[in-house]
Amino acid sequence: MKKTILIYGAILALFGLISCDEEDYLVFTAQPDPEGVNFENSFSSQYLLSEDTGTNIAERFFWNPVDFDAPVNITYDLEASLDSEFTTPVILGSTSATNQAVTVDQMLEFAEDLGLDDDPATTGEDGLPNNTGQVYFRIHAYSGTGAANSVEVYSDAAPLTLSIIEQAPDTGGGCASIYVVGAAAVDAGWEWSSPVEFFCDGDVYTARVELTNDTFRFFEIEGDWASGLNYPYFEEEGFTIDENLVNAADGDSNFSFVGTPGIYEVVVDSNEKTITLTPSTPYYLVGDGVPTGWNWDEPVVNVVETSAYIRTATLEFSGTGAFRVFTSFNDWNSGINYPTFEEMGYTIGENFENAGDGDSNFTFVGIPGTYTMTINTLEKTISLE
Known part of the structure; x- marks a missing residue:
């Protein structure tokens, strides 16, 4: 009986040794990635900052994944x-992904x-002016929890130029609005x-107006018919008046619009007296994120x-690619990218993001499909329905 017990003990001991050998064989040691970690996106020459756009994304940082040669x-x-x-770094975000928005x-x-x-x-x-300075950004990649025995690597520092948008100086040039009422102004009518x-x-009055072939009048005070400024008033003040506007020769000598009906930018410049x-002309969407592609061949999305x-x-x-908004046809210099709209104070719908490419174009991140895109230059919004 004692022999039998000894034999079983020896067998158990042998299995124990084999088990230990196999466990030692499966130990992995993390090693620094020889390729390191680096930012992969191109940065803007400067980042214009304003409290009015505080919740907007100023930049989304992208970097390459690291490989520590171990399953960590x-x-x-x-x-x-x-x-x-x-010297005193601030962590703006910790993630297992390879991008982070700021x-x-x-x-x-x-x-x-x-x-x-x-x-x-x-x-x-x-x-x-003391509205511009530099801040440095880098990536710290590390294994596990970042304890003493962790493997880690840092990217090179990327200096970014920050510029706070200065408030316009008060030159005393503020001026009150004027108003248009009349049947020629489709959205107004005679009320x-x-x-x-x-x-x-600065004494330059501007509005976008949908005009049809009828009459209208300017008014200095909203709701006050006695504050009207008719066609002869501007003539007597020495204004040069657009050829699409003539004296209606009605009882009040109103303006008469005689041009092609449509939407116009109307400017009353009291300095130049014009x-x-x-x-109106369309904006254009160009890029591989829209049906147009990166060219001006028809059809271009208007x-x-x-x-x-x-x-x-x-x-x-489609949910792939990027695009940009252009204000002039076949003019690459007329492009307005994502951060420019942000700097102008636009609220941009959640289905769009900064593409983070070299030109900071738009990219669509919603569910692929057909949508109506709306750019409202009065309310300063870009939305999808």
Whole structure:
């Protein structure tokens, strides 16, 4: 009986040794990635910042995945610092993905730490406006939890130039709006429920108006018929008036629109003493993220002004590629990319993001399908339905 017990003990001991050998054989040791980690997107020459667009994404950082040659969890920290040595780095986000968005508000915090402001009256020690400075960004990739025995690697620092948009100086040139009422102004008619407002900047009054062949009049005060400014008034003031407008020769000598019905930008310039009409033209969508492609061959997607200030286009979004908005046909210099709309204060629908490519184009991130895209230049919105 004792022999039997000894034999079983020996067998168990042998299996124990084999098990230990196999376990030792499966141990992996993480090694630094010889390729390192690097940013993969191109950065803008400067990032214009404003509190009005604080929740917008200023930049989405992209980088390559690292390989530590072992089955370990990898975490990426996007770090920022006021100095290139990262003396006191700030972690803007930790992720297992290879991209991280940074908002305008986050960049504004660094701008404030640099002592930048939006006051045009303040300057730096060199006498130049103190609204511009540099912040450094890098990626810290590491295995596991980042403890002492973790493998880690850092990217090179990327300096980004931040510029706070300065407030326009108060030159005392503010001026009140004027209004148009009349049957020629389709959205107004001869009543005060929906007059067309002409916004004033430096004594230049501007509005987009849908006009038809009928009459209208300008008014200095909303709701006050006695404040009317008719055609002879502007003639007597020495204005040169667009050829599409003539004296209606009715009882009130109103304006009569005699041009092609449609939407026009109407400008009353009290400095140059001119009244001009410019017909509406479409915006254009070009890129491989829309049916047009990256060329100007027909058909190009036209975003047509269907009512004053509102341009629309119905098209298919595939969910791949990128595109840009252009204000002039076949003119690459007329492009407006994603961050430019942000800087102009636009609220952009959640189905669109900054493509993060070299030109910061738009990319569609919603469910592929056919949508109506609307660009509202009055409310400053870009939306999909």
